[in-house]
Amino acid sequence: MIDPTTIPRGLRRTIKPAVYTYRGLTAGLRLLPDFLIIGAQRAGTTYLYNNLAAHPCVAPALTKEVHFFDVWFARGLGWYRSFFALQVQRRIWQARGRPLLVGEASPYYLFHPHAPRRAAATLPHAKLIVLLRNPVDRAYSQYQHSRRRGAEHLAFAQALAQEEARLAGEEARLLADEQYISDNHQNFSYQARGLYAGQITRWLNYFPREQLLVIQSELLYADPAQQLARVFAFLELPRWQPRLLRPDSPPYITMAPETRRTLRAFFAPHNAQLYALLETQFDWDEKE
Numbered sequence: 001m002i003d004p005t006t007i008p009r010g011l012r013r014t015i016k017p018a019v020y021t022y023r024g025l026t027a028g029l030r031l032l033p034d035f036l037i038i039g040a041q042r043a044g045t046t047y048l049y050n051n052l053a054a055h056p057c058v059a060p061a062l063t064k065e066v067h068f069f070d071v072w073f074a075r076g077l078g079w080y081r082s083f084f085a086l087q088v089q090r091r092i093w094q095a096r097g098r099p100l101l102v103g104e105a106s107p108y109y110l111f112h113p114h115a116p117r118r119a120a121a122t123l124p125h126a127k128l129i130v131l132l133r134n135p136v137d138r139a140y141s142q143y144q145h146s147r148r149r150g151a152e153h154l155a156f157a158q159a160l161a162q163e164e165a166r167l168a169g170e171e172a173r174l175l176a177d178e179q180y181i182s183d184n185h186q187n188f189s190y191q192a193r194g195l196y197a198g199q200i201t202r203w204l205n206y207f208p209r210e211q212l213l214v215i216q217s218e219l220l221y222a223d224p225a226q227q228l229a230r231v232f233a234f235l236e237l238p239r240w241q242p243r244l245l246r247p248d249s250p251p252y253i254t255m256a257p258e259t260r261r262t263l264r265a266f267f268a269p270h271n272a273q274l275y276a277l278l279e280t281q282f283d284w285d286e287k288e
Helices: 017-025 045-053 077-081 087-095 115-122 135-149 156-167 170-176 183-187 196-204 217-222 224-234 257-278
Strands: 035-039 058-060 101-105 127-132 212-216
Touching: 035 045, 035 115, 045 058, 045 101, 045 127, 045 217, 045 224, 127 196, 127 217, 127 224, 135 156, 135 257, 156 170, 156 183, 156 257, 170 183, 196 212, 196 257, 212 217, 212 224, 217 224
Parallel strands: 035 101, 035 127, 058 101, 127 212
Antiparallel strands: none
C-alpha cells in the first residue's frame, strides 16, 4: 500500500487518502513501466515527462518521481505497481487499436549505484531515456534548486569546494547497505552528477544500447517538437502533435565567470569520455 509520506506534499493535498488505499489493494492488477526517464537531474526531465504524459497513449504515474529503484526499493514491487494504471485500461486501449504505455521519471536513477541492477531485474525490457545537460549549467541549477529547498546554505564556490568531503564514503555506504539513504549523495553531488560517461556505462552494463535514448537537453529546449518526435518514435507511440508545455526555469543569479571557467576545465576530459562512449559531440566545450 502507498505510504502517503512518500508522496510529494503538493500531491498529498490533491489526492484523498482513500486513493492510496484503493491503489494498494489493486496493486496486483496494475501495470509496470514500459519506460523510465532516468535523469539527469535539472536536465529537463520534468518538462519531457509532462509533455510525454500528455500523449493520449500514455498513462502517467500517480507522481512523476516514484524513486523506487533508488530510495524506496525495500518497499517492494506491490508498492511500486500502486503508482501505475490498471491492466484493464491497456486492454481497453488495445481493443480500440491503440497502445497504452506507462512510465515514470526519477532523475536520481542515473546517479544511484544500485538503480541499474534493480531496474534490470524488475523491468528488463523497459526503454530508458536520458537527458544530458551541459554539466556546468546542470551543477549550478542543482545548487540553486537546493538553495530554494533550504538544503544548501553555502555559496556555490564553497559548496563545490566542500563536495568531495561531503560525498566521501557515501557511495561505498550505499553499495554496502541496500537500504542506506544518503542525503549528501542526493543533494550535494553538483560535480559528481555531471560525470555522465561512468553513469551511462553503469546502465549499459545491464541494458542493451538499443533500449537507451540519449537526448541533449539544450536541443530539447531549442526544438522541443523535434526531440519529442524522437521520443515518440523510440517508444513506438503513434505520431502526435503535442501542445507544448512551457519549461519551468526560475531565474537565478548568473554564475561567477571564474567559477564557470573552473568547472568547464574540470568537466572537459569527462565530456570527452562521454563523446567517445556515445560516438557523438555536444557543443558544451566551445569557447564563449
